[in-house]
Amino acid sequence: xxxxxxxxxxxxxxxxxxxxxxxxxxxxxxxxxxxxxxxxxxxxxxxxxxxxxxxxxxxxxxxxxxxxxxxxxxxxxxxxxxxxxxxxxxxxxxxxxxxxxxxxxxxxxxxxxxxxxxxxxxxxxxxxxxxxxxxxxxxxxxxxxxxxxxxxxxxxxxxxxxxxxxxxxxxxxxxxxxxxxxxxxxxxxxxxxx
Numbered sequence: 608x609x610x611x612x613x614x615x616x617x618x619x620x621x622x623x624x625x626x627x628x629x630x631x632x633x634x635x636x637x638x639x640x641x642x643x644x645x646x647x648x649x650x651x652x653x654x655x656x657x658x659x660x661x662x663x664x665x666x667x668x669x670x671x672x673x674x675x676x677x678x679x680x681x682x683x684x685x686x687x688x689x690x691x692x693x694x695x696x697x698x699x700x701x702x703x704x705x706x707x708x709x710x711x712x713x714x715x716x717x718x719x720x721x722x723x724x725x726x727x728x729x730x731x732x733x734x735x736x737x738x739x740x741x742x743x744x745x746x747x748x749x750x751x752x753x754x755x756x757x758x759x760x761x762x763x764x765x766x767x768x769x770x771x772x773x774x775x776x777x778x779x780x781x782x783x784x785x786x787x788x789x790x791x792x793x794x795x796x797x798x799x800x801x
Contacts, residue, residue, distance in 0.1 A: 650693030651716040653761075655786050657698035661712055665782045666700070669769055673700035673710065681713075686755075686764045690715040695762075710767040712783055716760055726757050736773040739780050741791050745773040752776055758784045758791035 657675055666673045679699035681688035691697045695715035702708035717725075729744045736743040736754070743756040752770025754777075756763040763783045770776040784791060 648692070648694055649718055649721060650690075650695055652694045653696035653714050653716050653787070655696065655714070657696065657712070660696065660698060660714060660786045661700070661710075661779055661782045665778050666710070668778050671705070671708065672703045674703055675700050676709070679711065681711075686753075687711055687713040687766075690762065690764060693717065708768055710769065710779060711765060712779060713764045714783060714787060715762045715764075716787075717762055719760065722757055722759060722762060725755075725762060729755055738773065738777060739784075741784060741788075743773075743780065745770075745776060747771070754780050756780050756784060758788035761787045761791075763787070 663673070676699040679687075679697055681691055681697060687697055690713035693715045695713055697711070697713045699709055699711045726742055732744070732746070734744045734746045736745050736756075739754070739756045741756050741758045743754065745752065745754050747753075747770075750768050751766055752768070752772070752775065753764070753766045754770060754773065761784075763780060765776055765779050765783070767776070767779075
C-alpha cells in the first residue's frame with residue numbers, strides 16, 4: 608500500500624459512521640480496503656437466495672460443475688465476513704471435480720455514503736474494470752482473484768482461484784448484478800422519434 612492509499616483510507620474512516628468504517632487492508636495478503644462492522648449494522652438484508660444470485664448455468668463457462676457449500680465459514684476480517692456482518696448474503700460453491708476450487712460471492716445492501724467511501728478507497732488502489740458495466744475493480748492476491756462491483760445500493764464481492772483476470776470473474780459478477788440490480792449500468796433508453 609502506498610502512503611497516499613493509506614491516507615485516503617484513513618480519511619474515509621474518519622467520516623464513516625462507527626457502524627461501518629474502512630478498516631484498511633483486508634486479510635489474505637490483499638491490498639484491498641474493506642468494510643468492517645464495528646458498532647452495529649447499517650446494511651439491509653439481501654433477499655435473493657444463492658441460487659438466484661448465481662444460477663448454476665453461470666458456472667458452465669468454467670468447464671466444471673459446482674455444488675453449493677451449505678455453511679460457508681468466512682475468514683475473520685475478510686470482505687466476506689464483513690459483508691455477512693452487515694446482513695449481507697454469503698454463498699460459496701465447490702467444484703465437484705476439484706474440491707480445492709471454490710467460488711465465493713458476498714453481497715451487501717448498504718447506504719449510499721458507505722458505498723461511495725468503499726468505491727473511493729478501491730479507486731485509490733487501482734484495478735478499475737469498465738467491462739463490469741457498473742463501477743468495478745479486480746485484483747490478484749497470490750492465486751486468488753478478487754472482483755468487486757457496485758450496483759447501487761449493492762456491494763458485490765466475489766473471489767476464486769478461477770479468476771486469473773477481470774474477464775474470468777465477469778460471468779459471476781454479471782449474474783449477481785442482474786439478480787440484485789438488473790437496471791444498474793444499463794444505458795438509458797431513448798424515446799422513439801416520431
